[in-house]
Amino acid sequence: MTTLARKLRAVDYFALGWGAMVGVGWLVVMDDWLLRGGTLGAILGFAIGGALLLPIGFVYGRLVAAIPDASAEVAYTAKVFPQSISFATGWMMVLAYFIVCPWEAVAIGRIASYIFPALDSMELYRIAGRPVYLPHLVIGLGLTALLTAMNYRGIRLSATFQNWTTFGTLALFLLFVACGVSKGSPRNFPPLFTQGGFVSVLLVIQIVPYFMTGFEAVVKGAEEARPEFHSRQFLTAIWMAIVVGILFYTIIIAAVGFVAPWHELTGEKFMTAVAFQHAIGSRWIVSLILAAALLSLLKVFNGNLVAASRVLFAMGRRGLVDQRVGEVHPQNQTPSVAVFCIGLATAVCMFLGDAILVPITEVGSVASAIGWLGTCAAYYCMRPRPLERVVAMTGVVVSLLMILMKIVPAVPGHFSSYEWLALGVWSLMGLTLAWRARALNGGRT
Numbered sequence: 001m002t003t004l005a006r007k008l009r010a011v012d013y014f015a016l017g018w019g020a021m022v023g024v025g026w027l028v029v030m031d032d033w034l035l036r037g038g039t040l041g042a043i044l045g046f047a048i049g050g051a052l053l054l055p056i057g058f059v060y061g062r063l064v065a066a067i068p069d070a071s072a073e074v075a076y077t078a079k080v081f082p083q084s085i086s087f088a089t090g091w092m093m094v095l096a097y098f099i100v101c102p103w104e105a106v107a108i109g110r111i112a113s114y115i116f117p118a119l120d121s122m123e124l125y126r127i128a129g130r131p132v133y134l135p136h137l138v139i140g141l142g143l144t145a146l147l148t149a150m151n152y153r154g155i156r157l158s159a160t161f162q163n164w165t166t167f168g169t170l171a172l173f174l175l176f177v178a179c180g181v182s183k184g185s186p187r188n189f190p191p192l193f194t195q196g197g198f199v200s201v202l203l204v205i206q207i208v209p210y211f212m213t214g215f216e217a218v219v220k221g222a223e224e225a226r227p228e229f230h231s232r233q234f235l236t237a238i239w240m241a242i243v244v245g246i247l248f249y250t251i252i253i254a255a256v257g258f259v260a261p262w263h264e265l266t267g268e269k270f271m272t273a274v275a276f277q278h279a280i281g282s283r284w285i286v287s288l289i290l291a292a293a294l295l296s297l298l299k300v301f302n303g304n305l306v307a308a309s310r311v312l313f314a315m316g317r318r319g320l321v322d323q324r325v326g327e328v329h330p331q332n333q334t335p336s337v338a339v340f341c342i343g344l345a346t347a348v349c350m351f352l353g354d355a356i357l358v359p360i361t362e363v364g365s366v367a368s369a370i371g372w373l374g375t376c377a378a379y380y381c382m383r384p385r386p387l388e389r390v391v392a393m394t395g396v397v398v399s400l401l402m403i404l405m406k407i408v409p410a411v412p413g414h415f416s417s418y419e420w421l422a423l424g425v426w427s428l429m430g431l432t433l434a435w436r437a438r439a440l441n442g443g444r445t
Helices: 010-021 030-051 054-066 073-078 083-098 100-115 134-153 155-181 197-205 208-212 232-259 271-280 284-317 336-350 353-381 386-407 417-440
Strands: 123-127 130-133
Touching: 010 155, 010 232, 010 284, 030 197, 030 208, 030 232, 030 271, 054 232, 054 353, 054 386, 073 083, 073 284, 073 353, 083 100, 083 284, 083 336, 083 353, 083 417, 100 134, 100 284, 100 336, 100 353, 123 134, 130 134, 130 353, 134 155, 134 284, 134 336, 155 232, 155 271, 155 284, 197 386, 208 232, 208 353, 232 271, 271 284, 284 336, 353 386, 353 417
Parallel strands: none
Antiparallel strands: 123 130
């Protein structure tokens, strides 16, 4: 039987984990972060929220070393819970990764139009009052086709692309931050909190699961590690991704708050770029930031396409969805059908525009937390050493709190009717696919 190609190294896993985590939110929605928490509130929100993910990362590192399965959460929960729990956990993780893909495909059109305003033309239709432009669709569909073809051809090609875009993003980030902060002032920081200290930090912590989902993408490539790869390196890659992610987000928030009076710029498109241009007084810094954003977009799109396709592939292999999705290409040794499915679904969702994708991305943050909850609960039930059980229970509590923060009506920033609708539609799709797979397998899965 053809297996997935074993070609990934430790550096590839870091690039996959961190690359799938950090997208272009730091450019596109910086104003939302600062309006939620203020400068210090946003910094503390990402620092605390990110640190709370370290126990969860530890659990993933321990489990992937023991169970190197591309289905990850599905395989972990299947050891101790009924199949229904295992399927639901896996299906939520598919959503968490997949929804990033059409979001980034739409975002590249917005970034391109900032550079070339003429691209905001040839409006095709409007959804929820937001226009959908033909040039945006063409650019997004072209990128989707390119990344789908690349991942169809082989994981080594995809990993090399991921490495270049990941380390290129980090290099440009360090460059433009260093240039910008030399012109800033601490007087620009206030207001430090926008809603009062506790509420400000809480409102930011709510969105951390979405913007820091991706570190667990490392385990989705577990079956593609080189033969000489040591299983302990999985945990190293996961923790490095989380720590570098925390540093990236906190530094960029602090830098934006330092270089310009941010509260005067919150209505600007791409506030981060505008703030640095305000400090430097020249357009070249904007070009540098947009170049970093473009690389970041490419890597997060590719990383989440890899992760989503691996989970879907492994679920097909287990018979939880159509088994054809679990096929491996005989020459390329890639999950070719799963890759094509994710690429096609991304292309279709692009036509919804960013107005509809926003509530779905909110669901994505809860979907991630559901996956983390199932994983930590499964590890706790496997009865590891006492200290590790404490770590697993910590992960359970953190994940559960992150879910409750979004679904309990009394909590500021909870789900609206659109988010509940998106979650219901995705759940119904999962039930339909599970029922169809069970019927095709003659009632066996």
